[in-house]
Amino acid sequence: TQLLEQSPQFLSIQEGENLTVYCNSSSVFSSLQWYRQEPGEGPVLLVTVVTGGEVKKLKRLTFQFGDARKDSSLHITAAQPGDTGLYLCAGVSGGYQKVTFGTGTKLQVIP
Amino acid sequence: KAGVTQTPRYLIKTRGQQVTLSCSPISGHRSVSWYQQTPGQGLQFLFEYFSETQRNKGNFPGRFSGRQFSNSRSEMNVSTLELGDSALYLCASSPGRDGLNEKLFFGSGTQLSVL
Numbered sequence: 001t002q003l004l005e006q007s008p009q010f011l012s013i014q015e016g017e018n019l020t021v022y023c024n025s026s027s028v029f030s031s032l033q034w035y036r037q038e039p040g041e042g043p044v045l046l047v048t049v050v051t052g053g054e055v056k057k058l059k060r061l062t063f064q065f066g067d068a069r070k071d072s073s074l075h076i077t078a079a080q081p082g083d084t085g086l087y088l089c090a091g092v093s094g095g096y097q098k099v100t101f102g103t104g105t106k107l108q109v110i111p
Numbered sequence: 112k113a114g115v116t117q118t119p120r121y122l123i124k125t126r127g128q129q130v131t132l133s134c135s136p137i138s139g140h141r142s143v144s145w146y147q148q149t150p151g152q153g154l155q156f157l158f159e160y161f162s163e164t165q166r167n168k169g170n171f172p173g174r175f176s177g178r179q180f181s182n183s184r185s186e187m188n189v190s191t192l193e194l195g196d197s198a199l200y201l202c203a204s205s206p207g208r209d210g211l212n213e214k215l216f217f218g219s220g221t222q223l224s225v226l
Contacts, residue, residue, distance in 0.1 A: 033215075042115070042201050042217025043154075088154065092213070098167045099144070099215065101154035 003027075004091055004102035012108040013079055021074045021105045023089035029100075030093050032065055032072045037086040048092075079109045113138065115204050115218035123224045129190040132221045136183050136204030143185040144215065145177060148199040160185055161207045189223075197225045 004025045013019055023032070031050040035043035047056050049065035049072065056063045060083075062075040072089055089102040116135040124130050136143050145157040156169040160179035177187040183204075189196055199222050203215040 041219050042203070043215075044217070045214050048214070090154075098156055098159065098169075100156065101146075103153050 004089055004100055006087075006089060006102040006105045008105060009103065010106045010108075012110065015080060015109055015111050016078050019076050019079060019107070021076075021087055021089075021107075023072045023074075023102050025070050025091060027091070027093070028069050029091035030069070031091075032069070033090040033092065033099070034063055034072070034074055035088040035090060035101075037088060038084075043086075043088055076107075079107075081109045081111050083107060084109050115202060115216050117200075117202050117218035117221050119221060120219065121222045121224075123226060124192050125226050126192055126194060128192050129188060130192060130223060131186055131188045132200055132202075132223075134185045134187075134202030134204075134218060136185070136202075137216055140204040140206055140216070141183050142205045142207030142213075143179055143183065144203045144205075145185070145187050146201040146203065147171075148201055148220070149197075154201070157187065192225045194225050196223065198223060 004023055007022045031048055033048045034046045036046055037043040047058055047063045049056055049063055052067045052069045054065045060077045064073050087105045091100045118133045134143055142161045144159040146154050148154045157171055158165055158177050159167040163179045174190045179185045199220045201217050201220045203217045205213045205215050
């Protein structure tokens, strides 16, 4: 069974602070996705990283895929209250849209 | 373009009953996946359908089943409900062609409570 462990599980920070969320697995994934989910809604895809060592930036969010394609990180610069939500990493392997989701990181940004 | 539509939004059932949830994917999307989300287990993959065929299945008991119609709409059924089946059931649609770069678009889910 493929598992994706995220850390930290919970994070409460002040507006303007920086933070990093980690996603680790003992399995190799063909690609890795990051989602954000707000209460009462489904997850929304933020980014997909495919190549080991790949770095992608989305405004204040920076995503990195580990060289061995087993881990990933999400760094948020100058967090804002609108960044509040549940962040989920998800590993894709074997095709046919079977996606393994991580344990999740609940982020709260306090104004 | 309309998003993924799941109905009903909320559902309350009692143990032993069965339930059917519905999902209408984004127009043109042929793949529909179902996930169960609980506070303890997180998001877990149930199954995926493409062109009316189940292509992939997660580790859930046979009480959980699904199907897809020719218009790509999908239903999932849970029989003999147990208290532990209380969860948010999410449906995701995708074109079904892009493999590893496939983008999943999720609906808002159906919140099922089993009493």
